[in-house]
Amino acid sequence: MVSVHAYEKSEEVAHSVGKYILEKQNEALARGERFNVAISGGSLVKVLYKSLVATPEIAADVKWAHWHVYFCDERIVALEDEDSNYGAFKKHVLDPLLEHQGALGPTMYTINESLVGLGENDRIANEYETLLPPQFDLILLGCGPDGHTCSLFPGDAHRYLLDEKDKRVAWCHDSPKPPSDRITFTLPVLQAARNLGFVAEGASKQPILKRIFENQDLTLPCALVNHLCSTKVAWFVDSSAVQGIDVSTSKF
Numbered sequence: 001m002v003s004v005h006a007y008e009k010s011e012e013v014a015h016s017v018g019k020y021i022l023e024k025q026n027e028a029l030a031r032g033e034r035f036n037v038a039i040s041g042g043s044l045v046k047v048l049y050k051s052l053v054a055t056p057e058i059a060a061d062v063k064w065a066h067w068h069v070y071f072c073d074e075r076i077v078a079l080e081d082e083d084s085n086y087g088a089f090k091k092h093v094l095d096p097l098l099e100h101q102g103a104l105g106p107t108m109y110t111i112n113e114s115l116v117g118l119g120e121n122d123r124i125a126n127e128y129e130t131l132l133p134p135q136f137d138l139i140l141l142g143c144g145p146d147g148h149t150c151s152l153f154p155g156d157a158h159r160y161l162l163d164e165k166d167k168r169v170a171w172c173h174d175s176p177k178p179p180s181d182r183i184t185f186t187l188p189v190l191q192a193a194r195n196l197g198f199v200a201e202g203a204s205k206q207p208i209l210k211r212i213f214e215n216q217d218l219t220l221p222c223a224l225v226n227h228l229c230s231t232k233v234a235w236f237v238d239s240s241a242v243q244g245i246d247v248s249t250s251k252f
């Protein structure tokens with residue numbers, strides 16, 4: 001069953017997410033040298049700052065030098081662009097980490113920036129795929145207000161992404177949320193991962209969480225991930241995101 005961890009305050013969500021990440025880090029490092037983790041962009045990045053950098057008791061146990069960090073999805077823009085998921089992670093996590101703590105940072109895996117703008121979007125996706133480990137220890141996911149996760153969007157126009165069985169990373173074109181061109185993990189990568197953690201906060205997420213958990217609307221990529229990967233999925237939410245939703249009745 002999917003587990004749901006709900007908290008009153010955003011700080012409690014960040015703390016719980018941090019503890020969960022540490023648990024998965026420690027399990028991975030008990031198996032070997034690397035912690036292979038993939039992260040999303042959007043609101044998740046600030047949660048990662050709060051939990052992994054700004055919470056001293058968690059920050060002390062993060063073994064960054066063993067982390068290999070990938071992006072579940074990335075916008076096909078320059079890495080310095082304000083829309084870049086790498087750029088957001090650098091600004092909110094890597095720079096504060098290095099500046100204030102002088103810690104040795106993680107190994108980062110970004111898109112090949114030299115191909116951006118050259119009409120080589122399939123190649124960007126294919127090259128990124130070659131960087132991926134066979135299995136992720138942890139994938140940290142967001143949930144858009146339309147039920148998208150990674151850059152897997154609901155609706156017929158983007159069905160080709162959910163139907164993809166061979167490619168592990170695909171080019172998402174005509175994204176309904178700008179920027180238009182992105183790359184995204186496909187479902188086989190999520191299904192192969194050891195653990196999947198969603199973070200969703202705020203009242204703006206409540207209507208979609210209702211459709212995901214109460215209606216189990218499998219046209220929504222987030223609900224589909226719950227359905228396909230249930231036992232290894234954990235959700236971290238605040239009370240306003242699940243107001244009036246009985247997540248304990250979830251059949252996932």
Ligand SMILES: O=C1O[C@H](COP(=O)(O)O)[C@@H](O)[C@H](O)[C@H]1O
Nearest residue numbers: 040041042043044142143144150
């Ligand atoms: O466009 C994106 O949106 C989703 C959800 O973002 P949020 O700000 O609503 O949490 C995010 O998970 C994804 O990585 C990003 O590219």
